[in-house]
Amino acid sequence: MTSKGTVLVTGGSRGIGAACVRLLARDGFDVAVNYARSAAEAEKLAGEVKAMGGHSIAVRADVGSETEVTDMFAHIDEAMPPLAGLVNNAGVLFEKARLEDFDAERINETLRVNVTGSFLCAREAVRRLSTERGGEGGVIVNLSSAAARIGSPNEFIDYAASKGAIDAMTLGLSKEVAGQGIRVNAVRPGLIHTDIHASSGQPDRVERLQGQVPMGRGGTAEEVAESVVWLLSPAASYVNGVLLDVTGGR
Ligand code: NAP
Numbered sequence: 001m002t003s004k005g006t007v008l009v010t011g012g013s014r015g016i017g018a019a020c021v022r023l024l025a026r027d028g029f030d031v032a033v034n035y036a037r038s039a040a041e042a043e044k045l046a047g048e049v050k051a052m053g054g055h056s057i058a059v060r061a062d063v064g065s066e067t068e069v070t071d072m073f074a075h076i077d078e079a080m081p082p083l084a085g086l087v088n089n090a091g092v093l094f095e096k097a098r099l100e101d102f103d104a105e106r107i108n109e110t111l112r113v114n115v116t117g118s119f120l121c122a123r124e125a126v127r128r129l130s131t132e133r134g135g136e137g138g139v140i141v142n143l144s145s146a147a148a149r150i151g152s153p154n155e156f157i158d159y160a161a162s163k164g165a166i167d168a169m170t171l172g173l174s175k176e177v178a179g180q181g182i183r184v185n186a187v188r189p190g191l192i193h194t195d196i197h198a199s200s201g202q203p204d205r206v207e208r209l210q211g212q213v214p215m216g217r218g219g220t221a222e223e224v225a226e227s228v229v230w231l232l233s234p235a236a237s238y239v240n241g242v243l244l245d246v247t248g249g250r
């Protein structure tokens with residue numbers, strides 16, 4: 001299959017990001033798999049993409065670090081076909097707690113990775129994709145969350161607020177770069193079966209809360225990834241500035 005260009009998936013080593021990597025490879029994209037700690041998982045996934053006929057590299061960078069992000073994009077420029085898209089997926093979630101028990105370190109780390117990280121990667125992507133800067137245009141998909149509209153009371157309002165920021169960035173950036181050949185959308189997953197819930201001290205969170213979902217079950221990483229790859233595809237060529245809930249109706 002002819003290459004459709006490179007898509008960078010941040011936090012591509014596990015969960016929703018890993019599902020995006022596999023589906024992008026299925027659809028003929030070359031994929032750069034970013035990770036922070038899970039080197040073995042990321043390398044394994046890059047191997048899977050290559051076995052499917054695509055170019056792929058695993059690339060370590062903390063998305064909240066400006067120098068690591070610029071180094072990562074420079075490495076992708078050298079090692080991969082031209083950038084066609086970005087999936088801003090890397091995200092962190094900390095221990096379930098009420099706001100009255102938060103400290104600044106926790107709040108800042110949530111915002112550093114989830115918000116600053118997404119802004120920095122979007123910046124580097126726009127600099128490469130923009131038709132005003134010699135690029136071919138492209139697509140950015142941000143992973144927000146239903147938490148942005150629910151607010152996550154008694155669990156993680158800081159995380160919900162970070163996703164509210166992603167919604168606002170999606171709306172603003174989609175208008176800012178629409179004339180430069182770049183579409184920007186967000187997917188807002190609901191309760192999805194991944195390891196992220198264990199980081200909040202609630203590995204059984206999806207099973208416990210799935211009764212709140214009109215469809216009566218949690219979702220899979222693949223069900224979220226299908227929406228992401230659709231937004232990246234030409235089939236979504238007139239979809240811009242959308243916050244797409246993938247929540248089973250919750
Ligand atoms: P996950 O299974 O915990 O995976 C998180 C990914 O982010 C991992 O690949 C991790 O890399 C990476 N990551 C964490 N910190 C990073 C950093 N500083 N720099 C680069 N990569 C970093 O999470 P998930 O459930 O797949 O979630 C993916 C996205 O969907 C997140 O933005 C999350 O907020 C959002 N979301 C998830 C749900 C859900 O129910 N699962 C619901 C709504 C929204 P390492 O493996 O190297 O640590």
